[in-house]
């Protein structure tokens with residue numbers, strides 16, 4: 221088993237290193253009295269050292285075969301499998317996710333590493349015909365260099381692996397900065413890779429805050445790719461910074477104001493279950509959580525009542541208790557944002573059906589527990605609560621008349637991440653797919669629950685239009701064209717010759 225005690229250090233060039241005296245506390249959001257560890261507050265010195273180590277290691281790593289590189293992922297999986305339950309418990313304690321969801325996070329991480337291990341043996345380029353019979357043309361992939369991966373707390377295991385695995389398999393080296401809320405799980409990932417025999421410098425870890433160490437990494441001149449998953453606000457700063465540097469490429473996965481569209485003909489129970497999962501799993505703190513339930517008029521009242529009734533029964537409590545459905549929010553700042561938007565909903569004319577908020581009784585006092593907030597509102601383009609991401613169990617039920625109305629309401633939002641449509645009518649389902657702006661779409665399913673071999677990313681304010689997960693290969697490798705002449709003379713596709721005197 222990999223050590224359960226967090227080291228709290230950075231991992232640079234194959235060594236665990238302590239950073240000065242400054243450190244930050246990592247506490248359990250369900251019980252803030254529980255200290256999980258103390259972690260280094262890194263800054264630009266550490267960012268420089270980590271990028272230099274990654275740059276150094278790149279020249280050797282890129283020359284290793286793709287298949288050999290990927291074998292480290294298989295070794296990683298074998299190690300994780302030995303610790304699976306204990307790792308899930310650490311995830312749950314560190315970010316407050318229910319244990320079942322923490323187990324799912326580990327499984328998703330394992331699947332990611334397995335996928336990239338297998339994919340290494342599949343074609344990595346293309347062979348194309350040339351117009352000239354003596355020529356062969358190829359599309360060949362080359363690694364980009366140093367990749368910075370800045371990851372969120374809500375999937376502290378799976379998301380770093382979404383970004384790290386394709387980067388490594390394609391021959392890049394990585395500097396990984398986990399969220400400051402989940403440094404212990406970030407450290408674990410690196411410990412497993414160290415044990416799996418990854419050469420020094422290929423994967424480096426820096427702990428700390430975004431402004432202090434994230435920014436020096438993003439703006440570092442020797443970084444080739446920045447992969448970020450987090451808020452739209454930080455993502456747009458990263459996009460701006462990367463745009464200033466001609467060589468830097470960035471992929472940002474940001475927020476959402478995701479919606480389910482539930483039509484009158486939908487399977488009622490299925491739609492209800494999907495809505496409960498979409499709105500309240502991970503306490504509404506997924507970039508694909510649904511904060512808008514757009515429901516057709518014929519079933520609106522019945523659906524709202526059933527949803528409210530089910531939401532009232534949600535078991536909120538200790539995430540390590542198997543019977544808990546909703547754990548705490550991750551931080552006091554998360555609670556305050558949730559409460560701010562709940563208040564705003566009332567000001568913007570919402571009819572409140574369930575007035576959730578911070579829970580302060582008994583055991584709840586120890587953590588950042590909240591109960592669901594549910595309201596009914598006519599669509600109103602001016603209402604901020606219908607457009608801005610809350611990242612909590614804050615749910616609007618919005619009535620609609622017909623297909624045109626549903627797709628208009630859905631699209632009237634700056635974000636474009638996940639959608640779900642519940643209907644039995646294939647024409648409606650197809651129209652939703654074609655008319656709505658989204659990156660991840662579901663039919664008769666919740667808005668959450670992506671699988672690792674699919675692209676995952678949002679449009680508009682939700683992303684850079686370059687999806688993550690399986691599709692990330694295009695972000696971490698250059699696709700170069702390569703044409704070889706097997707003839708003894710030059711034949712040009714467009715008919716030019718080297719004849720200098722004319723005919």
Ligand code: UN1
Pocket residue numbers: 328374375505506507508509667668669670671
């Ligand atoms: C996220 O919310 O940031 O689709 C990622 C899902 C997960 C990933 C969510 N597999 O719900």
